[in-house]
Amino acid sequence: MPRKKITISEKVEYLSILNEKGQLDKKLEPDIGEDVLLKLHRFMVLARKFDERLLNLQRQGRIGTFPPIKGQEAAQLGTIAHLRANDWMVPAFRETAAELWRGKSLESIIIYNNGFAEGIDIPEDRNDLPISVPVGSQIIHAVGLGWAAKYRQKDDVAMTFFGDGATSEGDFHEGLNFAAVFQAPVVFVCQNNHWAISMPLSKQTRSKTLAQKALAYGMPGIQVDGNDILAVFAAAQEAVQRARSGDGPTLIECVTYRLMMHTTADDPRRYRTDEEVEKWSKRDPLPRFQKYLMDKGLLSGDKLNEIESEIMEEIQAAVEGAEKQMAAFGDPMDMFDHAYAEMPPYLKEQKADLARELSESGEEGDHG
Amino acid sequence: MAKKTMVQALNLALQQEMEKDDSVIVLGEDVGVDGGVFRVTDGLIDQFGDQRVLDTPLAESAIVGMSIGMAAYGLKPVCEIQFSGFSYQNFHQIENHAARLRWRSQGRFHVPMVLRTPYGGGVRALEHHSESREAYWAHTPGLKMVIPSGPRNARSLLVSAIRDPDPVIFYESKALYRAFREEVPDAEETLPIGKPQLLKEGADLTMISYGAMMRPTLEAVGELKDKDGIEAEVIDLLTISPLDEEILVQSVKKTGRAVVIHEAPRSFGPGAEVVSRLVEKAFYYLEAPIERVAGFDIIIPSFSREKAYLPSFERILRAARKVLTAA
Numbered sequence: 140m141p142r143k144k145i146t147i148s149e150k151v152e153y154l155s156i157l158n159e160k161g162q163l164d165k166k167l168e169p170d171i172g173e174d175v176l177l178k179l180h181r182f183m184v185l186a187r188k189f190d191e192r193l194l195n196l197q198r199q200g201r202i203g204t205f206p207p208i209k210g211q212e213a214a215q216l217g218t219i220a221h222l223r224a225n226d227w228m229v230p231a232f233r234e235t236a237a238e239l240w241r242g243k244s245l246e247s248i249i250i251y252n253n254g255f256a257e258g259i260d261i262p263e264d265r266n267d268l269p270i271s272v273p274v275g276s277q278i279i280h281a282v283g284l285g286w287a288a289k290y291r292q293k294d295d296v297a298m299t300f301f302g303d304g305a306t307s308e309g310d311f312h313e314g315l316n317f318a319a320v321f322q323a324p325v326v327f328v329c330q331n332n333h334w335a336i337s338m339p340l341s342k343q344t345r346s347k348t349l350a351q352k353a354l355a356y357g358m359p360g361i362q363v364d365g366n367d368i369l370a371v372f373a374a375a376q377e378a379v380q381r382a383r384s385g386d387g388p389t390l391i392e393c394v395t396y397r398l399m400m401h402t403t404a405d406d407p408r409r410y411r412t413d414e415e416v417e418k419w420s421k422r423d424p425l426p427r428f429q430k431y432l433m434d435k436g437l438l439s440g441d442k443l444n445e446i447e448s449e450i451m452e453e454i455q456a457a458v459e460g461a462e463k464q465m466a467a468f469g470d471p472m473d474m475f476d477h478a479y480a481e482m483p484p485y486l487k488e489q490k491a492d493l494a495r496e497l498s499e500s501g502e503e504g505d506h507g
Numbered sequence: 508m509a510k511k512t513m514v515q516a517l518n519l520a521l522q523q524e525m526e527k528d529d530s531v532i533v534l535g536e537d538v539g540v541d542g543g544v545f546r547v548t549d550g551l552i553d554q555f556g557d558q559r560v561l562d563t564p565l566a567e568s569a570i571v572g573m574s575i576g577m578a579a580y581g582l583k584p585v586c587e588i589q590f591s592g593f594s595y596q597n598f599h600q601i602e603n604h605a606a607r608l609r610w611r612s613q614g615r616f617h618v619p620m621v622l623r624t625p626y627g628g629g630v631r632a633l634e635h636h637s638e639s640r641e642a643y644w645a646h647t648p649g650l651k652m653v654i655p656s657g658p659r660n661a662r663s664l665l666v667s668a669i670r671d672p673d674p675v676i677f678y679e680s681k682a683l684y685r686a687f688r689e690e691v692p693d694a695e696e697t698l699p700i701g702k703p704q705l706l707k708e709g710a711d712l713t714m715i716s717y718g719a720m721m722r723p724t725l726e727a728v729g730e731l732k733d734k735d736g737i738e739a740e741v742i743d744l745l746t747i748s749p750l751d752e753e754i755l756v757q758s759v760k761k762t763g764r765a766v767v768i769h770e771a772p773r774s775f776g777p778g779a780e781v782v783s784r785l786v787e788k789a790f791y792y793l794e795a796p797i798e799r800v801a802g803f804d805i806i807i808p809s810f811s812r813e814k815a816y817l818p819s820f821e822r823i824l825r826a827a828r829k830v831l832t833a834a
Contacts, residue, residue, distance in 0.1 A: 227580075229576075256610075256613055257613075259611065259612060259613045260613070261612055261613075261615045263615075268579065268608075268612070268616070269608075269611045269612045269615075271603075271604075273599060273603045276572070276599060276600065276603055276604065277604075278572075279568065279569045279572030279573055279575075279576065279600070280572055280573075280575050280576040280579065280604065281576060282569070282572070282573050282576060283572065283573040283574060283575055283576020283577040283578070283579070283580065283584075284576040284577070284579060284580050285576075286573065286576070286577065287576065287577045287580035287581070287582050288580065290532070290558060290582070291580075297576070309566075309568060310568055310569070310572065313564075313566040313568055313569035313572070314569060314572070316564055316566065316569070317563070317564060317566070317569045317573055320563075320564055321561075476613075476614070477609050477610040477613055477614045478609070478610060478648055478649055479609070479649065479651075479673050479749070480609075480617065480671075480672040480673055483701060483749030483750075483751070484749075484751055484753070485749065485750070485751075485752070485784075486749075
């Protein structure tokens with residue numbers, strides 16, 4: 140009856156391919172088609188410019204509170220790019236770039252962020268769950284979806300997103316455990332952006348990496364430079380293939396940084412230094428990817444200007460389109476929809492009461 | 508037709524629905540090899556295999572969360588939470604997702620799942636095994652909350668719950684599991700969710716209850732007839748939410764007097780909602796204040812004292828007589 144070391148043989152990998160200076164590790168460079176590279180780049184620019192415009196709209200009082208994604212574009216696009224339409228995206232709430240990739244319109248995102256349920260507009264041809272606000276609670280849904288796909292003998296996979304803070308939630312542990320036990324085709328994407336509102340990663344966990352938590356559940360975990368889209372892409376490709384071919388789940392930790400506030404209601408200067416933000420700004424995923432594309436001859440200064448001005452026009456049109464749409468919304472009676480498949484009698488009564496109240500006060504269709 | 512306990516009747520419902528529809532999946536702790544700690548899922552794994560009957564790791568939130576994912580995919584999961592006292596560990600999955608995915612996706616997805624769980628006192632169980640917290644679920648828009656009162660309606664309601672497009676919390680009284688047998692036909696039988704049942708007509712008083720409390724209620728009704736010559740009308744709610752008050756209102760308009768009985772704590776309990784609806788819709792027909800007979804507003808005591816906690820035949824009888832003799 141000795142006291143001895145139990146050797147845990149599994150290791151956690153770290154992957155970086157394109158560093159912050161835009162230098163490439165040729166040996167690790169993934170084979171990505173030109174069209175995919177350019178599409179990834181376009182969505183990265185779109186997500187960046189749109190995020191900036193949303194912040195602008197919020198500051199002008201034209202939309203409500205929203206969570207900016209600036210700095211996390213590579214982590215989202217490099218992973219989501221591997222999903223087919225039938226695969227399942229199970230987002231948290233800071234995945235605008237991934238949502239855009241999946242076909243969600245700019246208009247609907249503006250509309251949602253301005254307090255209209257009409258913005259919960261899930262493309263009919265995409266298996267995407269809606270945004271999930273209670274931290275970590277969506278993780279386990281991906282396991283149910285993935286398990287169901289496997290049960291139906293489909294090779295669909297489920298990919299779920301969450302942040303570093305979510306790894307402290309019970310649902311993270313339960314979700315990873317269930318996924319591994321049932322060998323569900325799930326890819327867990329942790330966007331470790333270092334901050335859960337004011338809580339730094341160092342106080343969230345004593346764990347050296349978040350990726351290593353996968354090992355305890357018996358699944359592979361990999362930590363990647365989340366601001367390096369090539370590394371994210373390569374890691375996610377392996378994970379999605381693993382899931383699709385029936386070899387079970389993977390945890391990918393994308394080490395990234397939230398360059399902006401948690402939401403527009405938050406003031407990050409209360410808890411972090413400008414120096415830290417400055418340090419991470421230099422690791423921005425966008426310029427290094429642009430340098431890579433330029434080095435490959437796929438992008439030029441002129442071409443970039445052209446893409447940016449196209450995108451600015453697209454965003455402007457979306458803002459105008461959304462504002463026009465929102466002006467036409469406003470029947471509060473719609474809020475009774477989608478409670479149950481069939482409306483119970485007392486709800487019909489409550490709805491009728493509100494209709495009467497509104498018609499008496501002459502406020503119908505006018506709630507600002 | 509065979510005489511079955513509630514456990515056997517529920518098992519029949521599961522077995523027949525699983526046979527009929529391969530999207531019905533049973534999952535939970537000890538539901539497979541062990542057949543469930545109360546044996547409700549007994550034999551299902553032998554007939555349907557371990558891909559239809561999933562023994563899960565011990566994690567209530569994940570059992571429910573996984574069910575939500577399965578349901579969004581298009582399956583009809585029936586998960587078992589071993590005791591309702593443990594269902595608070597999955598409360599957020601029900602409140603945040605099961606009950607509102609239809610709304611949160613604006614109709615794109617819905618959650619046709621059933622959460623079965625034993626509730627209530629009277630079986631001398633450990634702490635956290637005896638409470639009656641249906642009000643939590645009934646207060647959540649988007650959910651349905653069903654509580655059968657005997658083997659036959661348990662079977663019919665469970666079939667309806669499995670087929671329902673919305674999430675259903677299905678409370679099974681432990682005290683009733685093996686308390687008595689009823690004829691349960693082999694042929695399919697369903698009961699509509701959201702419709703209380705008139706068990707007995709009467710002109711003098713309306714007795715409204717559900718679940719395990721139907722038995723002492725019916726006992727009291729018999730005593731009132733035998734000793735007092737009183738004909739009580741008896742309504743079994745069966746569905747706590749969505750609560751359809753029509754039959755309750757009609758009854759009270761006729762009798763002018765009502766008693767509501769449940770073992771859940773009195774304050775903010777389902778009885779409060781029933782009384783409110785009656786006051787709103789039948790106030791001018793009332794001959795007496797409505798009485799509630801309920802659990803006290805305390806944690807249900809350890810089992811040596813639970814008999815004093817649970818509404819008894821005597822307590823129900825006393826309340827009925829009070830209502831009958833009031834001005």
